[in-house]
Amino acid sequence: MSNKYAEISKVKIRTLNKNGKTILDDVYFTSPFKVAPPFYKSDDFIKVIIMSSSAGTLEGDVQDYDITLGDNTKMELTSQSFEKIHTMIDEEATRDCDIYIGKNSFLRYNLLPTIPFKDSAFKSNINIKFEDSSSKLIFMDIINCGRVAHGEKFEYKYYKSYVEVECDNKLVYVDNTNYNPKEMDIENFGMYEGYTHFANILIANFTNNNEVLNTIRDILKN
Numbered sequence: 474m475s476n477k478y479a480e481i482s483k484v485k486i487r488t489l490n491k492n493g494k495t496i497l498d499d500v501y502f503t504s505p506f507k508v509a510p511p512f513y514k515s516d517d518f519i520k521v522i523i524m525s526s527s528a529g530t531l532e533g534d535v536q537d538y539d540i541t542l543g544d545n546t547k548m549e550l551t552s553q554s555f556e557k558i559h560t561m562i563d564e565e566a567t568r569d570c571d572i573y574i575g576k577n578s579f580l581r582y583n584l585l586p587t588i589p590f591k592d593s594a595f596k597s598n599i600n601i602k603f604e605d606s607s608s609k610l611i612f613m614d615i616i617n618c619g620r621v622a623h624g625e626k627f628e629y630k631y632y633k634s635y636v637e638v639e640c641d642n643k644l645v646y647v648d649n650t651n652y653n654p655k656e657m658d659i660e661n662f663g664m665y666e667g668y669t670h671f672a673n674i675l676i677a678n679f680t681n682n683n684e685v686l687n688t689i690r691d692i693l694k695n
Contacts, residue, residue, distance in 0.1 A: 477620070482506055484523055485539040485546040488546040488578075495519045495546040504538075509553075518547040518581070529557030530566045530595065538570040543687035549581040555617070556585065558593040561630070565594035572601040574608035586615040586670060596633040603640040603678065609695070611688065612636070612675040618660075621669055627654035638677065648673065 486504050487689055489498035495517065500508050511519040530536075556683035558566065574580050589595060601610065606661040606684065616632060631653045639644035652659055665671050674692060679685045 476657050482534065482536045482580075483539070484508065484537070486521060486548075486550070487541040487543065488519070488548050489543045490545040495548060497521070498543065498667060499561070511548075514549070516547075518529070518549050520549045520551065522551055522553055524553040528546075529559050530568075530593075531559050532561035532566060533564045534566040536568040538568065538572075540570070542574045542580055542583075542608075544546075544575040544581065545577045545581045546575065549583060551675045552584040554662060556587045557628070558587060558589045558595045558632075560590050560592045561591075561594050565596055565630075567595075567598040570597065570599040572599070574601070574603050574610060574652075576604045578604075579609040580611070582610070582612045585615075586617050587621060587632070587642070588617045589632050591619065591625045591628040592630055593632075594630040596631075597635070598654045601636070601638045602640070603677075605641050606678050608676065609676055610638075611675040611692070613692070614673040614675075616673075618665060618671075624677050634673075636673075636675070638675070640678070646675070646677070648675070659669045 480503060482505060483501065483503045485499065485501040486508060487499040490494055495510055503510050505525045507524040509522040509524055511521050513519070514520055538552065572580065593643065614634060618627050619629060631651065633651040636648040637644065659665055660667070676685060676688060679688065
């Protein structure tokens with residue numbers, strides 16, 4: 474696979490609890506990525522935005538995310554804009570993402586929706602590890618059907634996303650998404666059903682039913 478950058482495009486983010494407050498302990502990135510200074514929210518979360526100087530994900534791109542939440546920290550991770558996966562001729566683009574969530578920590582993984590252009594091909598592998606049952610996660614992966622305004626709808630080659638979750642060193646969840654519009658009818662019942670966006674949402678390690686319900690309502694409202 475050819476990568477137009479001299480090295481793998483990387484993002485590394487680590488959080489730390491300092492005097493009862495979540496801070497960024499370590500941040501590292503390579504082209505085209507940047508990590509904006511965090512916003513401090515009223516609910517004790519820090520909001521971190523991954524930015525990119527590129528027009529989007531291009532053929533041959535190889536990306537690597539490394540996200541670690543230290544104990545007793547809270548972070549919302551999002552992106553600068555909708556992620557555009559551009560047309561590809563011979564190759565695919567890939568992303569590996571390793572996430573660790575420490576004790577009594579909470580990650581909201583909320584990247585903005587992905588738009589796969591005509592003939593694009595994208596594959597991601599996401600490995601999530603919880604230290605124990607006190608580690609919380611809300612994970613969202615929202616996929617658009619394509620550039621509808623340009624007459625492109627489900628014209629990408631494929632979109633593959635593999636998610637694996639471990640808690641206390643035990644495998645607890647696996648999701649293997651493989652959208653191939655040329656081989657699957659993904660517009661009808663059980664899939665997009667006439668809509669333009671499809672969301673995979675994972676809510677993990679919530680023990681309070683009211684908290685879960687309120688969380689789901691907030692997600693649907695936003």
